[in-house]
Amino acid sequence: MATVRDVAERAGVSIATVSFVLNNTKPVTPATRDRVESAMAELGYHRNVLARALAARSTRIIALAHPRLDTGFGSEFITSASRAARARARGYHLVLWPVDNDGDEIGELVGQGLVDGVVLMEVLLEDARVDALSAAGTPFALIGRTADPAGFIHVDIDFEQSIAVALDHLQGLGHRPTVAAGRALRLPSRITAVIMMNELATFGVMTERVVPDDLSILYFGTPGLAAIANPQLTLMRAPAAILGGLGVDALIDHLETPGALPAPQLHPCTLEPGASTARPR
Amino acid sequence: MATVRDVAERAGVSIATVSFVLNNTKPVTPATRDRVESAMAELGYHRNVLARALAARSTRIIALAHPRLDTGFGSEFITSASRAARARARGYHLVLWPVDNDGDEIGELVGQGLVDGVVLMEVLLEDARVDALSAAGTPFALIGRTADPAGFIHVDIDFEQSIAVALDHLQGLGHRPTVAAGRALRLPSRITAVIMMNELATFGVMTERVVPDDLSILYFGTPGLAAIANPQLTLMRAPAAILGGLGVDALIDHLETPGALPAPQLHPCTLEPGASTARPR
C-alpha cells in the first residue's frame, strides 16, 4: 500500500507538503497541488487512518453507546442518526457500541483512544457511565438527562410539548383532564383515559380494563410494545434516531470548538393513532 | 493518559519489557512481570490501540459488511455472532459496516488499514465486493457463495440437509415429491405444496391460491416476510447469526495462521412451523 513517502517521492516534494494538500492545512501552489494529486491518483493512495489518528490525536470516530440489553438500536438507527447529523459530511464516522450499565466497559473503550467522543443513549438519572466518561475526560453527549444535567451536552424529548399534543388528542375524543394518577396501584373506575410511560404497567392495565371501550390508553415510548399489543396502542413515538442525530451534531460542534457548550435541544414525540384510544362511553 | 514509557519508568524496566509482558511475547521473570503489572494497575494504564495497531500492523477489528438496504443486521446480530465466534476471547472486536453493493466503498474501507479482515454478508453469485477485497489483498470470509467459491473462505447454509428436512415436513403431511417447478410462471393446479425461496414470488403465489387449504407454502429465508404474512408462513429459518459466527471464526483462524484456508462449513436451517402448511385436500 502506498504511503505519503511514495506520493512525495513521485511528486518530487516533501512528505509535509503531501500532508498539507491532504488536509488543506497550509497554502500550496496550484502546480504543486496538481502534481501531488495526480501522484496520489496514480498510486491509488489511501491515507492510513490509524497513523493519522495517532499523529493528530483524533480518530474522527464517534461511538453511539447503548445498553447491551436494548435491541432497539440497529443498523437502521445508526444510518438515520448519521444522516440526521450529516456526520459523514462533517468528516466523522459513527459506530454502535453496546456497553454494560456500570461504567467499567465504557471506561475501557475510551481509555484506548479509539473514539473522539461518545453519544450516550438511554441515560439514567444516576448513571455510572456518565461518571466514567467525566473521569476519563472524554467529550460526550447525552440522549436524555441525568438528575443534574447542567454542564453536560444533552438533548432530550420535549416532554412539555409532547404531553400537550397527547392531551389534545384525548380531549378531542371527549376525555377530560384530571390530576395525574402517579403511582396509584389501581386505577379508579371513573378514569376514562390514561397516558402510560412504562411497558409493564401498560400490560397490567390492559388485563384489568377493556381497551378502548372501557379505558383509552395513550402510550409514550418506542414502538416495540405498541406494535404487538392488542389492540394496537396509540403511540407517542420517541424520536430516537432524530435525538441520536441531534446528539451527534452537538457533540461534533463541541469537538470542533472545544470551548463551546452547545445548548440542550428538545424534540417532540410524534403521535401515531392506534386502536387503543376512543371516545369515552 | 499513561503510556508504556510511564509504566516502564515506574517499574524500572525498559519499554520493550513492558511490551513483552503486555503481549506475552517473550519470557519475563515473575518478579519483573509483577513490578510491571502493578505499575500498570497503579497508573490505570490502557494500551493505545491505535499505536498498537500501527506498529503491529493489526487492529484486531473485523468488519461485518452487510448491504445498506438490508435491515436484518442489528446490534443483536453482532452480539450473537460475536458470541458464537468467541471473538472477544480470541482478542478481536466486531463492527457492523453497511456498504453498497458495488466494490468502491468496501475498497475504501480496507484501504485505510482500519480492519484486519472482513466478513461479507449476503454474498451474490457475481459480487463486486469480493473482487474489491481480493484486489486489496485483505483477508475475508464469505457468508454464502460466489459462482466459484473455491479458494475463498466461506460458510453457507446446508441446503442439502435443509431441503431434506423441508421435504420431510411436507411428506409427513401427505404431500408427494415431484419435479421442481423451477421458473414456471403459473403453478399447475395439481401441485399441492411448494418450497419458496423468494419474497416477491411468495407474495405472488399467495394472491393466486388459497393458503394452506389449496396450497401449502414452506418459505426458506429470514423471518422478515414470514412473520407478517397472513397466514403466518411455515419457515425454514436461515441461521444468520450462527453463520456470522462461523464466518468470523474461520476468518480469525486464517488470520492467526496465514497459510491455512479453513474448510467451508455448512449449517442447516431450522424449521419453524407456521400456518401455511397443512394436509393436502
Place this chain on the structure above:
DNA sequence: GGGTGGCGGTAAAACGGTTAACTTGGAGCC
C-alpha cells in the same frame, strides 16, 4: 539597496507502541 514581510516549501520531532538485533551475567561442561 538594505531592511521587512509574506509565501511556498522542507527537515525533523513527535504520536505510542512493536520487534529485530544486540548485550549481559550466570550456569554447565570438559
Place this chain on the structure above:
DNA sequence: GGCTCCAAGTTAACCGTTTTACCGCCACCC
C-alpha cells in the same frame, strides 16, 4: 579456567502520519 550457551533485558529502528520550527526567495517600500 576457559568455552559455550541460554535466558532475561535493553537499545534503537520502525509503523505512517501531523505539525512546529525554520529557511530561502522574491516583491515591496522608503
